[in-house]
Amino acid sequence: xxxVVTGHDENGRSVVVSDDPVPxxxxxxxxxxxxxxxPWATEPGATVSRTGADPTPKVTSLLPAPGGTRFIxxxxxxxxAMADPAFDxxxxxxxxxxxxxGIAELIExxxxxxxxxxxxxxxxxxxxxxxxxxxxxxxxAAGDIVIQNGTRHAWRNRGDQPATMAFVLIGAEAEx
Numbered sequence: 549x550x551x552v553v554t555g556h557d558e559n560g561r562s563v564v565v566s567d568d569p570v571p572x573x574x575x576x577x578x579x580x581x582x583x584x585x586x587p588w589a590t591e592p593g594a595t596v597s598r599t600g601a602d603p604t605p606k607v608t609s610l611l612p613a614p615g616g617t618r619f620i621x622x623x624x625x626x627x628x629a630m631a632d633p634a635f636d637x638x639x640x641x642x643x644x645x646x647x648x649x650g651i652a653e654l655i656e657x658x659x660x661x662x663x664x665x666x667x668x669x670x671x672x673x674x675x676x677x678x679x680x681x682x683x684x685x686x687x688x689a690a691g692d693i694v695i696q697n698g699t700r701h702a703w704r705n706r707g708d709q710p711a712t713m714a715f716v717l718i719g720a721e722a723e724x
Contacts, residue, residue, distance in 0.1 A: 551571075681699075
């Protein structure tokens with residue numbers, strides 16, 4: 549996946565400051581086909597970066613603080629990969645905690661999780677199922693959009709092809 553970042557030159561003119569693969573990208577070895585990418589992030593109170601400096605190396609949590617954002621692209625292999633006898637859920641959990649600190653700790657053994665964020669999600673490729681409480685499932689296909697309002701949910705790829713989704717997580721205050 550390619551990431552093009554713009555900024556400004558010394559004269560204030562718009563320029564491309566980088567055009568490279570997403571630098572913070574990981575293909576999991578514990579679950580082939582699972583790919584996690586962090587193309588960009590902002591912290592609370594962020595201003596426009598005139599230089600296009602890459603903030604992703606400094607990100608220590610994929611869970612943004614209120615007012616912060618995370619742009620995450622995930623590729624989900626078919627669920628059948630988790631039923632393979634070679635699949636090691638402990639190794640996957642370890643790899644996920646290393647790759648996705650802040651969020652991985654919130655994921656329950658069945659994949660359900662909730663974050664204090666408003667998430668904008670779009671299915672880029674394939675088909676995936678959004679599961680909510682009580683097993684309520686909504687199938688989604690390429691081009692479909694989800695607005696996730698801090699609800700407990702899981703993503704299920706019940707098909708036989710990978711599914712890729714892009715998410716923008718916006719840190720929010722919890723409702724009282």
